[in-house]
Amino acid sequence: MTTLTGYAVAAVSSEAPMSRIAREMNHEFADAAWQESHAVTRVDQLREWMVSGAARNQMRDVELGLARATMAMRITPYILNLIDWSNFFQDPIRKQFIPLGSEILPSHPLLKLDSLRERETSPVEGLVHRYHDKALLLATDRCPVYCRFCTRSYSVGLDTQSVSKRRTSPFQSRWDAIMAYLRATPVIVDVVVSGGDCFRLKPSRLLAIGMDLLSVSSIRRIRFATKGLAVLPMKVTSDHEWTDALVNVSDAGRTRGVEVSFHTHFNHPVEITDYTMAAAELLFKRGIRMRNQSVLMAGVNDDPEVMKQLVKRLSDLHIQPYYVYTCDLVDGIEHMRCSVRLACQIEKAVRGITAGYNTPSFVVDSPGGGGKRDVHSFEHYDRQTGLAVYRAPSVRPDQLFTYPDPLQSLSQDAQAAWLDPQRAKRLLSDAVEAAGAKWMEV
Incomplete structure (x- = not known):
């Protein structure tokens, strides 16, 4: 493949289907309109990009992932061409755009759909x-x-x-x-x-x-x-x-x-x-x-x-x-x-x-x-419960804001605590209280 260099070349095999497609479509591949009109939006369209021996299991995994996803699938051939399909599960480009049901974990209890309250x-x-x-x-x-x-x-x-x-x-x-x-x-x-x-x-x-x-x-x-x-x-x-x-x-x-x-x-x-x-x-x-x-x-x-x-x-x-x-x-x-x-x-x-x-x-x-x-500007951060507390004095000076670490980074006991509504409420109030005390000292 001649149109991608450096890391991109290392990411794909010359035998991979997407390399062949890119070579055959090279004159069109560089056109944005062609890219957008050939964007992949359905699971079945991924078939020609996948390693044939694993395609059936991979496609089922993608279907399960999309059933849980908050975003629809739309991926340009350009991006599909950067995926190392022989390393489908670990590829860093695939992870950003193609969800897999097998990798999805329960979301943190503090999650809100519009978490930033825009x-x-x-x-x-x-x-x-x-x-x-x-x-x-x-x-x-x-x-x-x-x-x-x-x-x-x-x-x-x-x-x-x-x-x-x-x-x-x-x-x-x-x-x-x-x-x-x-x-x-x-x-x-x-x-x-x-x-x-x-x-x-x-x-x-x-x-x-x-x-x-x-x-x-x-x-x-x-x-x-x-x-x-x-x-x-x-x-x-x-x-x-x-x-x-x-x-x-x-x-x-x-x-x-x-x-x-x-x-x-x-x-x-x-x-x-x-x-x-x-x-x-x-x-x-x-x-x-x-x-x-x-x-x-x-x-x-x-x-x-x-x-x-x-x-x-x-x-x-x-x-x-x-x-x-x-x-x-x-x-x-x-x-x-x-x-x-x-x-x-x-x-x-x-x-x-x-x-x-x-x-x-x-x-x-x-x-x-x-x-x-x-x-690193947190007022308080408990690595055991995975909760960081921040101030935003120029935005909302009278409030404290919390950001939780991912559940899987915590101990089993801490994960269990977050999944128990009463214990989770205490974890949250304890962190805010600790941050508030430091705030008052300042």
Whole structure:
């Protein structure tokens, strides 16, 4: 296979079906429209990608996984091509997009569908205003692929067997209200355009959103957030109208003194290929500032060496490693979450391998709406019960926020305690009380 390099080549066998398909379709493979029109959305479509001897058992396992999943399946051929199908169960790319019933564990009792309470901090439909001077614009509820660990599983993508999605009204019908709120709230100087994924916005919509936001005199920073560069990089190089729209917004922002940036989402070095490098180089040459946000996941990037490689390779692409999140509380991914302790250890290992501005902050997006907290900034952390307690003095100064370690990282007694409602209530109150006492001492 000639279109993927480095880690991607090592990840697949030359005998694998997807390598053959990619070679045969090479002229189409590099086209974003072809990728999207050939996205896999059903289990039976995975058959030609699977190692034939194991396909039947694997497909049944996927069916059982999707029955529990909060996100529908949608995977581009590009991503399917990165999976090492001979190592199906352990492959770090497969783990992010294809759920297996055999690996799903009971979710932590503290799980809530909208764990970050985004809907509670939405003054108008489609806009989240949690931080004092920043707002999150949910411009679409669709993505080029669906990540199984998506924190916005309450609204993004198609309904699944376990979740009926909360639908928003058509974008144009709520845009006037969003713009009116932004103009009436000059304290907001930073807007993140997300969703869903802005890769699914038509060029005209992308351009209109960017230019309308630039017309608000109080806005000084605009960020377009997308996983697209990691899962559909050929959109940047083949959909010239879309890329031109992004560049036009960026250029217009620069002339007005407004920073426009592009936030990506890479989780593993395997995701960096020739396609990625070509897209990142094009954006860099056209003046787009890029940053990356990763999610820390067991079996994907919870190894210090993997995270170091990711940080280094992103830096070489002029993509600034920005955040590494611990997994949000999402149903069906308990086995993918990592403990606060492990996140702190990996952060220590990564810090110092490169310049500080290319060293990501490891954060917990605190359940309950406290926002992003440095993972090691807890007020209290009990490694036995796996409960960390954080403060968010600039967001909600009078509250404490808790983040639990995954159940499987705890002792059998601690797991049993969390599964007993009365004992779990005591664990929670004891942790909050301990954190509150330290808070009062300060």
